[in-house]
Amino acid sequence: MEAAVFISSLVDCCALIFLSVYLIITLSDLECDYINARACCSKLNKWVIPEMIAQALATVLMLVSMHWFVFLLNLPVASWNVYRYVKVPMGNMGVYDPTEIHNRGQLKSHMKEAMIKLGFHLLCFFIYLYSMILALIND
Numbered sequence: 001m002e003a004a005v006f007i008s009s010l011v012d013c014c015a016l017i018f019l020s021v022y023l024i025i026t027l028s029d030l031e032c033d034y035i036n037a038r039a040c041c042s043k044l045n046k047w048v049i050p051e052m053i054a055q056a057l058a059t060v061l062m063l064v065s066m067h068w069f070v071f072l073l074n075l076p077v078a079s080w081n082v083y084r085y086v087k088v089p090m091g092n093m094g095v096y097d098p099t100e101i102h103n104r105g106q107l108k109s110h111m112k113e114a115m116i117k118l119g120f121h122l123l124c125f126f127i128y129l130y131s132m133i134l135a136l137i138n139d
Contacts, residue, residue, distance in 0.1 A: 003139060005065040006132035012058050013125045019051055020118035027111045030101070037098035045094035052081040058124070070127060077120060 023044060030040040059078040062071035084095055092100070101107050 002065065003132055003135040005061050005067075006128050006135055009058050009061055010125065010128040010132055012054050012061075013121055013128055016051065016054050016058075017118065017121045017125060019047055019054075020114055020121055022047070023114040024111065024118065027107065027114060031107060031111070037101050041093055041096040041098040041101060044096040048081075048085060048095045052078075052085060055081050067131070070124075070131070073124070073127075077117065 026035075026040055026043055029035045030037060055074065055078045059071060059074040062068075062074055088095055088097075096110065101110070
């Protein structure tokens, strides 16, 4: 049972790593003017809810399986994703808004957030991998 939790968390984490890389590539394309702001934000906003669900799934799996350290590690990121989604101002296209992405350094902050999430997901990947191997050895 414990190995299955970490295997599913590992698969979920891999998806989140690929999503973080996609966000970084798309934001850097916008920064270099390879795509326009509307196309970039449209692409990125499609992935806000799946990212939120995937992060919540990993958090809930750790809560249900009573792995408290990993649960507490995932909780701030899951909370941040929900907070970001709930705090979208009325009239905006989504979390990524084409009219505001170049204003007030939002592009840089979105890029920094994507890099931090990539680092976090890589850390979680190795924690899940280690825990999965440990659980398989113990079974």
